[in-house]
Amino acid sequence: xxxxxxSDKLFxxxxxxxxxxxxxWGDLDDRFHEYVRGYKKAADCVVAHALELNLGARDxxxxxxxxxYRQYIELRLKRIYLLNSSVSEQDKKETIGxxxxxxxxxxxxxxxxxxxxxxxxxxNERATEIIETIERYVKEFDGFDPESIAFRYPIQKSxxxxxxxxxxxxxLRNLAEQMDNLDTLFWGIENxxxx
Numbered sequence: 001x002x003x004x005x006x007s008d009k010l011f012x013x014x015x016x017x018x019x020x021x022x023x024x025w026g027d028l029d030d031r032f033h034e035y036v037r038g039y040k041k042a043a044d045c046v047v048a049h050a051l052e053l054n055l056g057a058r059d060x061x062x063x064x065x066x067x068x069y070r071q072y073i074e075l076r077l078k079r080i081y082l083l084n085s086s087v088s089e090q091d092k093k094e095t096i097g098x099x100x101x102x103x104x105x106x107x108x109x110x111x112x113x114x115x116x117x118x119x120x121x122x123x124n125e126r127a128t129e130i131i132e133t134i135e136r137y138v139k140e141f142d143g144f145d146p147e148s149i150a151f152r153y154p155i156q157k158s159x160x161x162x163x164x165x166x167x168x169x170x171x172l173r174n175l176a177e178q179m180d181n182l183d184t185l186f187w188g189i190e191n192x193x194x195x
Contacts, residue, residue, distance in 0.1 A: 028083065029079075029083055032082070032083070033079070036076050039071045039075065040068075040179065040183060042068050043064075043069045043072065043176070043179070044176060044180075046068065047176040048176075051172060062151075062170050062172070063151040065170075066144075066145065066150075066170065066175075067148075067152055069141075070145055073103055073138060073141055074148065077106040077107055077109075077138070078106060080113070080189070080190060080193070081095070081106065081110050082096075084113050084193050085109070085113060101147055102146065103139075103141055103142035103146075104138065107138040111135060114127075114131050117192065118131075130189060133185060134185050134189065137178065137181075137182045149162060150162045
């Protein structure tokens with residue numbers, strides 16, 4: 001780290017090339033891929049770090065971890081929809097606006113696409129099982145944080161606590177492992193959509 005100056009900028013445009021990372025490159029697929037992978041990778045890194053800390057120290061990392069994983073799911077679903085739906089661009093815009101941050105509503109659109117794909121290829125029990133497993137994960141996460149607020153803010157707009165009652169726990173190792181499983185399922189489905 002360099003010396004602090006009151007005039008320093010957060011987003012500096014000078015420095016060594018190894019200090020920089022690129023963003024906002026490529027087409028829609030590339031840009032969504034960049035965000036999807038980034039949120040997942042960031043969550044995985046924070047989990048790995050958190051598991052090295054003592055119990056009290058890792059508590060402050062729960063909200064960022066859960067938010068990052070939720071954002072990964074939301075963007076993954078929107079990416080699948082935007083890249084594979086045959087509806088007009090206007091219909092896509094309206095759909096994205098209507099579903100807002102609801103994982104379940106976005107999943108319903110993606111699930112329709114997936115079943116259209118399966119129906120066109122004939123019965124496929126394995127694909128149906130994968131879709132049902134993804135749905136279970138998505139609905140569980142959506143039930144845990146239906147509006148993408150529960151792990152971004154400690155309070156609601158009404159100033160009531162988001163999480164009411166006694167303290168809660170998240171098994172971070174299990175969450176990361178299950179998110180890896182979900183990621184694998186998403187990759188399998190996306191490969192099916194493209195081939």
